[in-house]
Amino acid sequence: MDDPIYSVRQVTQALQELLEEAVPPLWVEGEVSNFRASRAGHWYFTLIDAHAQLPVVMWRLAAMRNQHVRPEDGALIRARGELTVYQQGGNYQLQAERVLPVGKGAVVSALEHLREALRKEGLFSEKRKRPLPPFPSVVGVVTSPRGAAVQDILAVVGERYPIARIVLYPVVVQGANAPREIVHALRMLNLLDAADVVVIGRGGGSSEDLSAFNDEAVVRAVAESRLPVVSAVGHETDVTLADLAADARAPTPSAAAERVVPDKEALLNELGVCAGRMAKAMNRRIESSRQKLAELKRAVSPKRQRDALRNRMQRVDELAWRLESAVKAQALQKQNRLQALAGTLNALSPLAVLERGYSVCFDENGKPIRSAETVKPGDALRIKLRRGEILANAAAVRKEEDDGE
Amino acid sequence: MTENENGFEENLKELEAIVNRLEGADQPLEESLRDFERGIELVRQCSHALNNMQLRIEQLTVSEEGEVLRTPIEPQELNTGGGERDEPE
Known part of the structure; x- marks a missing residue:
């Protein structure tokens, strides 16, 4: 012991x-x-x-x-x-x-390998990612018609943006056929231009359940899609290669639906703000127009109108008076000129000479005789006096030297 | 093909332009009034659409032979899909 x-x-x-x-x-x-x-x-x-x-x-x-x-x-x-x-x-x-x-070990390493290869190829590059349309008319959905995901998406879109139309392309999301069906659905939606944006996804599951979304063909189809793709696979912690290739990734199908459509409440609010801004601008506009109108009214008040009228009338009178005097002045001037002209004419008239005691001598042809040289003794002459005429014959002719004229 | 399907975005853009014009105030009163009336009509239309439209759902399939099948469906039809769920909740 x-x-x-x-x-x-x-x-x-x-x-x-x-x-x-x-x-x-x-x-x-x-x-x-x-x-x-x-x-x-x-x-x-x-x-x-x-x-x-x-x-x-x-x-x-x-x-x-x-x-x-x-x-x-x-x-x-x-x-x-x-x-x-x-x-x-x-x-x-x-x-x-x-x-x-x-065996998963092998799968995981294959997945890592594929991820690396696709990354090198640029499939996950940020530059490839396109913006989502802000107001999609049609939202394409590629998922199982019997899963929770489609219900979540319909509920969220219906609540937030009921204006949109949903085009559901039903596929199986797990199992051997899933990759082929998902690829087909994406291609068809693109080919038919059947949506403005596409949500692909499924609810949570085991990593094996999510494997279709790590399938190379699916990842490539997502990257090749001309329509923007939002991927929502599994829960928040699951990130698949399809998520990486998509234009946007959402942690859950509900979150994907929130990403692709705007929110009704926010839009209604914005519309209210627009209406308010318009009303305010319009009121301001009307107020300033009212002020302008008041100014105009003041400008045409009865007193102002009378004053203006009087001013006008006075002006008219003044103009009329000036016109009249101008006309009168002109008339007077013309009359004076006429008298002056008449006087001049009178002075030039031969009758006025006779008036002063002179007489005019005409030859037998009636031509005035201006010089003795044109007369021979014995020529018949007619002598015109102020009153009457004398018919005579030249007794003799005495020529005169032409000196003065 | 899907562009302008509901015209909501176009209406919003037009509304925005109208609000900017009205706030600019560089146009005759008559035009401002016309803008204002159109703007209010747009607000009314957009609000009405948001408040009253029902989500439309359509199922689309294209067979291997290329046959396109479009079927309008109700959300309930998806809910009562016969019990067989091919994915866990």
Whole structure:
């Protein structure tokens, strides 16, 4: 009885220390059995193979991080963690931090590979992304007609922008046919120009469920779509390659619907603001017109009108008077001129000469005789006096030297 | 093809132009009045459309042979889709 006596607890603790020291964190592969999730969110299951079994525990935080690869009974998985001793149970277990479906590793690396290749090709480039139309008339929707996603989208669009029309292109969103159907739907919507913007997506699911949206053909169809595409696949934490290639990504189908249509309430509000601005501008306009009118009225008040009229009349009178005097002056001037002319004429008349006692002598042809040279003795002459005439014959002619004239 | 289908965007643009013209006030009163009346009519039309229109839904399929099928559907028809859901909630 010299050997020391240990308590059960001491033994268990010693074993735990030994185990933790000897075995670093490791990957264990096996088939899942007896999976159960506690109400607190911890996962418990057993990894088995043909020869042995190993209890596994995943605490709540680890379980949440691995939600997308939640193990199912019968699945072959790998779990990574450290070996610990469950003291109350007296057994050892794997306290896991990560689990991966087997084969998934290969899938994940293929996905990474594809993502990298497409990124290099520029499919996810921001430059490729087109703006969404602000007021789409027709919203195309590519999803399952029986899923939650379509219901969410219809509800949100109907609430926010009932003016729009929905064109639903029904497809299966998971399974072997999903990629082909989604690609076909996108191409047809483009070909028929059947929408202004397209939402593709589905509700949440396992990563396998979302795999159609990581399919290369689908990703390329999204990138090639002439119509802008909004992708909404799964929950907020899921990002697929289709999301990356889309013109806009929304975390959920409801959020996608919010992205593609404007909000009724905001629009109604904006319309109200417009109406207010118009009314205000119009009132201002009318007020200034009223002022202008008042000014005009003042300008044509009765007194002003009378004054203006009087001024006009006075002016007319003045003009009339000036016209009259101008006419009179002209008339007087003309009369004077006429008298002057008449006087001149009178003075020039031969009769006026006779009046002064002179007489005129004509030859027998009636021509006035201006010089004695044209008369020979014996020529018949006619002498015209102021009153009457004398008929005579020239007794003799005495010529005179032409000196003065 | 889908452009001008409901004319909402065009109406909004016209309204915006009218509001700007009215606020500019560089036009005859007569034209401002005409603008104002048109603007109020646009506000009325747009509000009416937003408040009273029902979402229209159409299902579109094109068969492998290229046959285009367009079917108007009611939202309820999708809801009661026969139980089989091909995706989890």
